[in-house]
Amino acid sequence: MTQFLQATVNGLSLAAVYALIAIGFVVIYKSTQVLSFAQPALVLTGAYFVSYFAFSLGWNFWLGLGLAIAIAVFLGLFVERTALRPMIGKPVFSVAILTIGLDIAIRTVINDLIGVDFRGVGSPWLGQWDWGGAVVRHAQVATVVITVVLVVGVVAFFRYSRLGLAMRAAAFDQEVALAQGISVAVVFAVAWGMAGGLAAVAGMLIGTSFAGVSAGSAFVALKALPAIVVGGIDSLPGAVVGSLIVGLAEAYAATYQAGNFDFLGANFSQVVPWLVMFIVLLVRPYGLFGTKEVERV
Amino acid sequence: MKKGFRLIALLAALALVAAACGDDDTSDTTAPPAATTTTAADTGGDTTTTTEEMMTGPVFDIGVTEEPCPGGSPDRGCILLGSVTDQTGTFAAASPGLLAGHELFWARVNASGGIGGLFDVDIVDEAIVNNNYDPATHVEAYQEIREDVLALAESLGTPQSLAALPDYIDDNMVAAPATWWSGWNYPESDAGLILEAGASYCVEAMNAVDFALGNLPGGAATVGIVHFPGDYGEDYLAGVKIAAEANGLDVVFEQQTLPISLDAAQTEAINTVVTQAADVTFLVMSPNETATIVGSAAAAGHTKPFIGAGPTWNGALLLSPAGPAFEAGIYFNSAPWGSWATDTPGHAALRASAEAGGAPASNFVSAGWVEQYPLKAVLEAAVAAGDITRAGVVAAAKSLGEVDFEGMVETVADYGANPIVTSSYIGKVDPAAPDGLTVVAGPFTGPTAAGYSYDGPCGG
The missing domain is CATH 3.40.50.2300 (Response regulator)
Known part of the structure; x- marks a missing residue:
């Protein structure tokens, strides 16, 4: 039971990080029809700047987090305006490849800034609790709580704000949205800015781990890909549910595979998110909550 | 006008091609006819002398x-x-x-x-x-x-x-x-x-096992290893196994792990370390995974020592949430040369x-x-x-002869023929040291490395 509880806590905190990144993917996709592979770079940028302000300079953690979010939002806006906007109308494949290039370029710069030393994020969540034998770090609970708050905020934004409604309209049909006086350019910019901000928070949460912030922190973002495919690439609830499925599956596999399914080899848990994605794609090609595409032929 | 410009551009392009494809003997092997050399003494400073020699x-x-x-x-x-x-x-x-x-x-x-x-x-x-x-x-x-x-x-x-x-x-x-x-x-x-x-990683590992046998309070009757895949992890693993076999030790687990800097991604390795509880666990990874495994294992009550390969350490780990676990003295570092403050x-x-x-x-x-x-x-x-x-x-x-490492690594007498170095170091965590480590042993060659027959790569 302790083992199950430990695995569940680990899985939930993992899922929370995936969910923040996955929402960024989905918001950009819904608004621009672009699958952005630059999310790892945005995650790393946010993580680095929280670390720089709150750990290296020793500033207040929340101030550092706020500044890092602002920088990541600005970076998202900058990328959208300078690199993505000129690509409007170009094949989606070309745009996706462009985001891969952006990701590599930004990560190379940030990796250089990260340097050789350990980098924490100066978070206040350093302790741990003992819940029935399971070690629950304060940072894990903070990760889940922050994610829940942000997910509720994002949902409320899309449901109740004018801009959120405009983004939903643009996602549904850009031409009709334009006809209604909605600035699609603003929608694109807000989508990238929002993805940057969420990625920055995700990066900070990754940095609360024992390992801190490193070049490898960026790769966590790639695990959000199976999460959005499982949930449905254009569905916000799908991003959250997909992240939960993927995060918990990964954690349970890490805990129970060894000793029970040794023939699968070491680190099979790292394959599990992709395996789950594969199975879901076989059954529901558009994900659990994705919109089925209908094409007139 | 346009035609003229094109002609000039064409001629320029042809000139460039001709230059590129031309006889490039001059850029082949070159011997400067005479060199004016400025020779500074190794001690530098004011003793610099200038000589002109034909x-x-x-x-x-x-x-x-x-x-x-x-x-x-x-x-x-x-x-x-x-x-x-x-x-x-x-x-x-x-x-x-x-x-x-x-x-x-x-x-x-x-x-x-x-x-x-x-x-x-x-x-x-x-x-x-x-x-x-x-x-x-x-x-x-x-x-x-x-x-x-x-x-x-x-x-x-x-x-x-x-x-x-x-x-x-x-x-x-x-x-x-x-x-x-x-x-x-x-x-x-x-x-x-x-x-x-x-x-090499392999020799470093052999010496680390020999060190563990004689210097860790709980002994080292059982050993475990968590390692990256690939040459780094597997060469060190080979060294641990060679030394374990030579000393009759029981290798209770060989856990491969991946370079992912997230605590949850190391769950499998952490569970193995804690549940198998070898007398000493060898770590072959990067500092980030080391922090995760040592920190998480210590949080779960694991008190047995770790010996990490050279690249597992970074002094700034003392500032990580795993810092207290490192300061508790359960981590040692093996390396081909001494830590930063070595004399x-x-x-x-x-x-x-x-x-x-x-x-x-x-x-x-x-x-x-x-x-x-x-x-x-x-x-x-x-x-x-x-x-x-x-x-x-x-x-x-x-055909290189002696290579002098200025004491950082033992001098190799006949490098071209035999570059093998069999001595290495062990460091312990010392928050007062510039890189957080102080040498506790080394340079030393353990009995396993001294007696090993070096006739090919350790991993085969």
Whole structure:
């Protein structure tokens, strides 16, 4: 039971990080029809700047987090305006490849800034609790709580704000949205800015781990890909549910595979998110909550 | 007008093509008719003397210029080096430190009169390329710079370097490796082109097991190992198993883990460490995974010691949430050379250079520095032999005699024939030390490494 509880806590905190990144993917996709592979770079940028302000300079953690979010939002806006906007109308494949290039370029710069030393994020969540034998770090609970708050905020934004409604309209049909006086350019910019901000928070949460912030922190973002495919690439609830499925599956596999399914080899848990994605794609090609595409032929 | 412009453009293009395709004998092997050399004494400072001697300089071709290096002595030519490193992959965090070590090392060499008083050395910015810790990318990245440099100040990763080895052989390219795979000790594996420095991972592991037997309070009847896949993890694993077998120890687990910097991603390894509870667990990974495993295991009540391979440590880990676990004394570090504050002439020079250059006290900076000693010796030998062409450099490498590491690594008497180093160090965590480690043993060669028959790579 302790083992199950430990695995569940680990899985939930993992899922929370995936969910923040996955929402960024989905918001950009819904608004621009672009699958952005630059999310790892945005995650790393946010993580680095929280670390720089709150750990290296020793500033207040929340101030550092706020500044890092602002920088990541600005970076998202900058990328959208300078690199993505000129690509409007170009094949989606070309745009996706462009985001891969952006990701590599930004990560190379940030990796250089990260340097050789350990980098924490100066978070206040350093302790741990003992819940029935399971070690629950304060940072894990903070990760889940922050994610829940942000997910509720994002949902409320899309449901109740004018801009959120405009983004939903643009996602549904850009031409009709334009006809209604909605600035699609603003929608694109807000989508990238929002993805940057969420990625920055995700990066900070990754940095609360024992390992801190490193070049490898960026790769966590790639695990959000199976999460959005499982949930449905254009569905916000799908991003959250997909992240939960993927995060918990990964954690349970890490805990129970060894000793029970040794023939699968070491680190099979790292394959599990992709395996789950594969199975879901076989059954529901558009994900659990994705919109089925209908094409007139 | 438009026609005229096109004609001029066409003529210009033809001229360029003709220039590029023309007889380039002049750029082949060159021998400066006379060299004006500025020789500075190693001690530097006011004792610098200038001599003009009429002599025929060494012949050279690719990667060497008569023009001075940027910021170098105007009286000396320039040897151009490249680096195939990892800027975005698994060891991206190590790359800046390694590069800092290279640059500090060559800046000191240049300030001390360069190579043979005739050449400064420059690591060309444009020739520092990214292998993304991927063999195929390594080969492509190398091919971008193969015509621009004389040698490589760094070739990072064993599978990566092995993938490029056929090209290195074709190009007569010698390289200082940022990898301590035991195979580099043998010409059958590296064609004598890879200039390793210090004990291999395998030897380091043998010595670490021997240290654990005699020096850890709980003994080491059972050992476990958590390691990265690939050469680094598996060469060290091979050393642990060789020493365990030689000493009759029980290897209770061999857990492979992946370089992912998230606590949850190391769950499998942490569970294994805690539940199997070997007397000593060897860690072969990067500092980030080390922090996760040591910190999480300690949080779960694990108190048995860890010995980490050299690259598992970074002094800043003491600032991580795992810091208290490290300070509790359950972690030791094995390494081919001593920690930052070790009292050797090489360490002293490194510390002085790093302080002047603003580089951190890091074992990656040390590694970047140490791995240049054999390359320096090879370049000096090639210049002394009057042939600093690629072929001349290779010939110098294969017949190289003594390599002096200024005490950082034991002096190798006959490097070209036998570059194997069997001594290494063990450090313990010391928050007061610049890099957080103090040497507790070393340089020493344990009984296993002393008695081992070195006839091929440890992992087979």
